[in-house]
Amino acid sequence: MAEPSSASSCFTTYRFPFGIPAFEHLTSFRLVTDPAWAPLAVLESESEPPVRFACAPVALLMPDYRLELSSDEKAALQWSEDQSELLLYAILTFPQSGPPTANLLAPVVLNPQTRLGVQSVQAHFPYSHLHPLRQESPCL
C-alpha cells in the first residue's frame, strides 16, 4: 500500500503487547484516519518498512457483532466493563479477483483510553475471516 500520510491525515499510536498474528514482533501501530478514506482507516506499524492494513469499523459491517474478550486480552488492553468503549476494526483484504473481504473472525480491538490494542480471535462465534464486502450490500 502506498504511503498513507497526507496533510489531512491524523493518527493515534497504539501499543500491541502481543503484536498481531504473523507479525508478533510488531508491537506499535498507528491508526491513521483521513477524510479521503473515512469511515475506513489504515493501521500501520511503526517499523521500517511499515506493515499496513486497511480497516473498516466492525459496526458498519455487522451492527450486531458481539465480542468476547479473555481475561488476558482485557489485561493487555487494561480495560474493564466500567471503562470507556472499545474501538473495533476489521482488517480488509483485497484479493486479485472478487470483492474485498473483512476479517470478522479476528477484529482489531483498541482501547482509546490506554492506547493499547490486541487482535482478538473470536473462535467461539461463527464469524468469517473472509466476510465479503459486496458492493450491493446495504452497508456499501
Added chain:
Amino acid sequence: MFVIRRKIGQSIRIGDDIVIEILDATPNRVKLGVQAPPAVRVIRSEVLVAAEQNRQAARGPALDSLSALAAHFRTAAPPAEPRESLHPAGRTPVPDTSNRP
C-alpha cells in the same frame, strides 16, 4: 484419525514429552491443558487462520482503491464518527471468557 474417549481429569500423551489433559467439558466446549516443551508451539488453529489472513491483507490495496471503497460506505450509510459510532463492544457487555475452555 486416531479417536479416543477420555473423561475429565484423564489425559493422553503424544511422544515422550507432550501431555494433553481434559480439564473440563461442557456440551459445547472442552477445556484442555497442554504440557509441551518450550520448543513446541501450541496454538489455536483459528490463530493460524488469522495469521495467514494478516499476511495477505498486509499486501494491501493502493490508496485510491481504499478511497473508492470508502466512498461506497459514505453513500450508503450516514457518516460515522470514528470515536463514537464504532463500538459494538461498548454498548453490549463483553463477557469474560477466561474461565471458558
